Amino acid sequence: MDHTLLTAALACLAAGLAAVAVLLLRQRQITARLRRRNDALAYEMRLREDELRHLVTTRLPALAEVPRDQPVTVPGPLHRRPGRADELQPVLDLAADLVARARTQAEQSATATLRAMMRAVQSLANEQQVAISAMQERHDDPAVLEDLLRIDHMNAQLGRRAQATAVLSGSWPGQQRSASSLTDVVRGATSRIRDYLRVRVTSEVGVAVVSRAVEPVVLALAELLDNAARHSQPSTPVEVNFQQAHNGVAIMIDDAGVAMDGEDLERATRTLTGRRRADVHALGDPPQVGFAVTGLLAARYGFSVSVDTRSPYGGVRAVVFLPTALLTRLPAETAPVPAAPEPPDRTRTTPGGLVKRRRVSAAPAEQGGPAPARPGRPARDVAAGMGAWQRGTRSGRATAPPDSDPPASEGENSRP
Secondary structure (H helix, E strand, O other), rough: OOHHHHHHHHHHHHHHHHHHHHHHHHHHHHHHHHHHHHHHHHHHHHHHHHHHHHHHHHHHHHHHOOOOOOOOOOOOOOOOOOOOOOOOOOHHHHHHHHHHHHHHHHHHHHHHHHHHHHHHHHHHHHHHEEHHHHEEHHHOOOHHHHHHHHHHHHHHHHHHHHHHHHOOOOOOOOOOOOOOOOOHHHHHOOOOOOHHHHHEEEEOOEEEEEEHHHHHHHHHHHHHHHHHHHOOOOOOOOOEEEEEOOOOOEEEEOOOOOOOOOHHHHHHHHHHOOOOOOOHHHHOOOOOOOHHHHHHHHHHHHEEEEEEEOOOOOOEEEEEEEEEHEEOOOOHHHHHOOOOEEEEEHHHHHOOOOOOOOOOOOOOOHHHOOOOOOOOOHHHHHHHHHHHHHHHOOOOOOOOOOOOOOOOOOOOOOOO
16 A cells, blocks of 8 residues: 555655656747747847948938939848848938939029029129220220220139029020121120130131020130130130031030140040039039030030140140031031131221220311321221121120010030
């Protein structure tokens, strides 16, 4: 009896120990599984913290610094795990959309403000031009005329800069004008730059620019001539010549300045295509608008501009190619006006090279006696010569009022 009870007790004890062992094993397995799960969760939290830190310190700043009109490329996630997508990509997409909207709004606001300001400046420049022209007609004193012509020239430069800035901000370059010969177009562009005396036209061509493209070509040439003059020695000339082709005419501008390196040349080529919209926020300080406005005008009106050729003098050769669609021929009665012939007396030009204008003498009856004999050409010839000079130098300088509508037919670097 006692032996049976002892056996039963041992059996119960063994069963209990087995149950305890099973429970302890199961508890250990559960504990290990929980520990692994906690470790995995802790690892995931660390990864998320790293990714969030990477997002804030690297990815979002890179997104904000992407230049406009370039593909948006930002660094990827810090930890790339197979089979798992970038969980923060929706955040980047939302941020990219917000950045694009903010940039667009900022640019629209800036260009609208700039356009309004340039309207005011152009209006004042036009009013000043009228006043200067009226004073030139009233005065015949050589010293006064010299000062007026100098002021006239400075006002032309002011008008060109305001006009170029207005074009970059979305305005049109000016009124639709009558067709003009290429010689007059180049002369008009030359009259708008500071170092106009250094520009030499070494050839001629018997074609003209159609009316709708005259002002854009004049403005583009003025910017290229100014760029060539500013980036070459003051003692060197800037040469302009023409080359006819079967499908148009090339206007070549050669300077003896510093050539562009590969990076500058690539940037200039990209800007001059006009496919890259000019960003007023990226023009630099001081703003470099020359190539930007030239490329914009070229793309808008259908001509091309390149600066990828070295000039014979070691500098840069800028080539403006006008296709046949932008060219015409002037009737005989409106052929290109020749430059005013040199007057017989040296008092006709100032030391700076500006032409002086002289009022035609009154009739003898108005002066109360016979007029003294005047050597040289008759007054009629002098007036005709002065008219020719004025038609040439002013042919490219007239612009439309700032609020004029566009024609019905129209739809940087170290060297700006």
